[in-house]
Amino acid sequence: MSLVIAYTGSRGAIIAGDLREIRFGGEDAAIATLEEELYSGKIGNDNHLRRRAEELGVTILVRDDKEKVRERDGILTGEVTESERGILRIRRIYVSAGHYAIADIEGSRFELKGRGDTSTFVVLGNELTKQIAYTAIQQYWKNGTLEDAVRVIVRAMEEASTRTASVSRRYLLLQTRNTLGLDVAIEEDRMVCQTV
Numbered sequence: 287m288s289l290v291i292a293y294t295g296s297r298g299a300i301i302a303g304d305l306r307e308i309r310f311g312g313e314d315a316a317i318a319t320l321e322e323e324l325y326s327g328k329i330g331n332d333n334h335l336r337r338r339a340e341e342l343g344v345t346i347l348v349r350d351d352k353e354k355v356r357e358r359d360g361i362l363t364g365e366v367t368e369s370e371r372g373i374l375r376i377r378r379i380y381v382s383a384g385h386y387a388i389a390d391i392e393g394s395r396f397e398l399k400g401r402g403d404t405s406t407f408v409v410l411g412n413e414l415t416k417q418i419a420y421t422a423i424q425q426y427w428k429n430g431t432l433e434d435a436v437r438v439i440v441r442a443m444e445e446a447s448t449r450t451a452s453v454s455r456r457y458l459l460l461q462t463r464n465t466l467g468l469d470v471a472i473e474e475d476r477m478v479c480q481t482v
Contacts, residue, residue, distance in 0.1 A: 289411040289446050289453045290364035291419050292381045293435040298463040299381040301362040302439045303354035306454035311345040320344050324452050325412040335451040350454040360464030361471045366410045377410050380468040387468045396479040418446045
């Protein structure tokens with residue numbers, strides 16, 4: 287898991303996602319310990335992550351090039367993934383100006399978890415990254431413009447990257463002014479899942 291933040295308003299939508307992916311190898315109990323420490327904020331930087339993984343006998347592969355946000359025909363999408371015992375779980379968000387939807391995907395199962403047609407921020411990630419992002423949103427958001435929302439998202443992404451090794455320092459930020467509904471993109475993804 288990592289961090290994806292979206293904002294949708296009447297004049298446009300924004301999405302940002304970090305680029306970090308961490309893969310673990312070793313004994314399940316040691317991996318679980320390392321993940322718990324990482325996602326609770328006990329491991330704040332990359333050096334600490336490498337040291338702690340070595341202490342626990344866990345091998346890690348850290349990549350900072352996984353694109354978690356995209357633009358598809360004017361619709362912005364972002365996702366966070368979680369893998370446990372070979373089972374991949376995806377939480378995906380879809381946003382356009384004034385609209386958002388969230389779906390959970392696991393194998394051939396595609397479940398729409400919620401949607402809205404309102405101005406709002408939506409955050410995907412682990413509990414720590416979500417808390418950091420929502421705190422930044424509460425602190426810096428003053429019901430401003432789309433540009434103000436960009437600044438809030440940038441602050442949240444930067445704060446998260448300094449407090450946990452689960453988020454990369456670099457991130458992608460995309461915008462759209464498209465007001466299209468999300469149903470076409472959602473149905474395309476639902477069909478892809480059913481063919482898996």
